[in-house]
Amino acid sequence: MWDKISKHRKNEIDMHIGATSDVQWVSCHVCLEESKLCVCDHSIKNLNSTVENGIDIEHHVEANGSFANTVINMIGMLIGLGQLSTPYALETGGWASASLLVGLGIICTYSSQLLGKCLDKNLKSRSYTDIGQHAFGRKGRILAATFIYLEIFMALVSYTISLHDNLITVLSGTHIKVPWAKLSTSQLLTSMAVLIALPSLWLRDLSSISFLSSGGIIMSLLIFISVACTAIFGGVKSNHKIPILHFHNIPAVSGLYIFSYAGHIVFPNLYKAMKDPSRFTKVSIVSFTSVTALYTALAFMGAKLFGPEVNPQITLSMPRHLLVTKIALWATVLTPMTKYALEFAPLAIQIERTLPVKMSPRLKMIIRGILGSILLLLILALALSVPYFEYVLSLTGSLVSVAICVIFPCAFYIKICWHEISKPVLILNLSLIAFGTLLGLLGTISSSKLLIISLSTKKSSVNPRI
Numbered sequence: 001m002w003d004k005i006s007k008h009r010k011n012e013i014d015m016h017i018g019a020t021s022d023v024q025w026v027s028c029h030v031c032l033e034e035s036k037l038c039v040c041d042h043s044i045k046n047l048n049s050t051v052e053n054g055i056d057i058e059h060h061v062e063a064n065g066s067f068a069n070t071v072i073n074m075i076g077m078l079i080g081l082g083q084l085s086t087p088y089a090l091e092t093g094g095w096a097s098a099s100l101l102v103g104l105g106i107i108c109t110y111s112s113q114l115l116g117k118c119l120d121k122n123l124k125s126r127s128y129t130d131i132g133q134h135a136f137g138r139k140g141r142i143l144a145a146t147f148i149y150l151e152i153f154m155a156l157v158s159y160t161i162s163l164h165d166n167l168i169t170v171l172s173g174t175h176i177k178v179p180w181a182k183l184s185t186s187q188l189l190t191s192m193a194v195l196i197a198l199p200s201l202w203l204r205d206l207s208s209i210s211f212l213s214s215g216g217i218i219m220s221l222l223i224f225i226s227v228a229c230t231a232i233f234g235g236v237k238s239n240h241k242i243p244i245l246h247f248h249n250i251p252a253v254s255g256l257y258i259f260s261y262a263g264h265i266v267f268p269n270l271y272k273a274m275k276d277p278s279r280f281t282k283v284s285i286v287s288f289t290s291v292t293a294l295y296t297a298l299a300f301m302g303a304k305l306f307g308p309e310v311n312p313q314i315t316l317s318m319p320r321h322l323l324v325t326k327i328a329l330w331a332t333v334l335t336p337m338t339k340y341a342l343e344f345a346p347l348a349i350q351i352e353r354t355l356p357v358k359m360s361p362r363l364k365m366i367i368r369g370i371l372g373s374i375l376l377l378l379i380l381a382l383a384l385s386v387p388y389f390e391y392v393l394s395l396t397g398s399l400v401s402v403a404i405c406v407i408f409p410c411a412f413y414i415k416i417c418w419h420e421i422s423k424p425v426l427i428l429n430l431s432l433i434a435f436g437t438l439l440g441l442l443g444t445i446s447s448s449k450l451l452i453i454s455l456s457t458k459k460s461s462v463n464p465r466i
Helices: 044-052 067-078 086-093 095-120 128-170 185-202 211-233 247-259 264-273 277-309 323-354 361-385 389-416 423-456
Strands: 013-016 025-028
Touching: 067 264, 067 277, 086 095, 086 247, 086 277, 095 128, 095 247, 095 264, 095 277, 095 389, 095 423, 128 185, 128 264, 128 323, 128 361, 128 389, 185 323, 185 361, 211 277, 211 323, 247 389, 247 423, 264 277, 264 389, 323 361, 389 423
Parallel strands: none
Antiparallel strands: 013 025
16 A cells, blocks of 8 residues: 555546535545645645635546556555565464455455445535545544544654664664664664654645655565565575464454555545446456455565565565665665655644635644644654554554445445445345454454553564464
8 A cells, every 4th residue: 555646647536625514626646655645736725715715615536546556556556565565474373264364355355336326316415524424424524534643643653663663674783873863773774763753744736746656566566576586586485384374364464464454545546536437347357356465465475485474564574685674674774764754644624624714825834734743753753652453554554444344334325325226235234344353353452462461562572474
């Protein structure tokens, strides 16, 4: 789920801004990663002038997205941070857990199609939160928005942990000490990297940070290619035996798997941008099939290469002396630094919309910059205090992603299309809601428990694993 944007041209999509009942849309060009929201490249000033005039303006963009372009964008949205952990998840859960990875891919394919059907029932619905409001009113919108922002926050914590782990590896041998700061070298390096990225949160014109999006997808491709090159040319023998099944690890592993498919928040935008929305089902099938095949191949490749010693982040298991390893490590380090401004953008827009309309643009920029800086420093503090990538990622998947990808789409569909769905379809969706709820509950308990155990034994030289 690195920053998602087509390499050939930007797909123009619409996004509903804010969690109020007022309906306002603006054309968008840049998709955010972890939360899969879209950042509008209109300046905040123009957006505020629309609000100040008290007029709800709907900026329509011609739906001209082709089948191939939509597939590329959807695949780009799905591939991201989750790919780092799939080899670890497979080794931890056993090769039989690959059936869960594939099964969740099928379920998420189906749930993505449900969002399209919900959009057909209300032409004014153009985003995930719009569907929530159509289904359950203002409470549905607030619930959807809450989970969206929660996923943004937790994803950024995971990114910062990844930044910490890979930065200290790529700069191994470096020693920094600040007398008045009781921080280790790795913590100081991470803090320095975050502070370098901090000024990007003060950028007011979102179009000025849109270039960061293309950098994310390049980094993602570099990581996958580097792992593949290690398997082919790195001299590492893929002779490790993968266990059949560790059933007691499945709840925590499921969180890692479901996080890898978290892209549903922006699927309504892609649907609305298609020239022929009736082909959206085929788009979902092709995209999820491709991503599931990639995840499965990467999972088996990493597990066979490194066996029980595989790291929760595959880049940290690669031989340090290889050039491709250095490329993968730097790509993983640079990716989070491109995320902060993009991920914070939806919240920044909402902050400015809640400020008094008579407030000067400069003061608004200062307020959003200060709030963004405080939030980023809080994320940094959490990441340094809870440096357990796999547990935070698993908790994010179980607590948030399973709701966004499985539970909510099925619930929205049942509520909106209640009078049209057949009994078998109703049973299917209710079963998926029950399955998602159970998986999320067990995964949240398991990952939370493991996280607490890790924190209690933080001073130990060996951290517990899933």
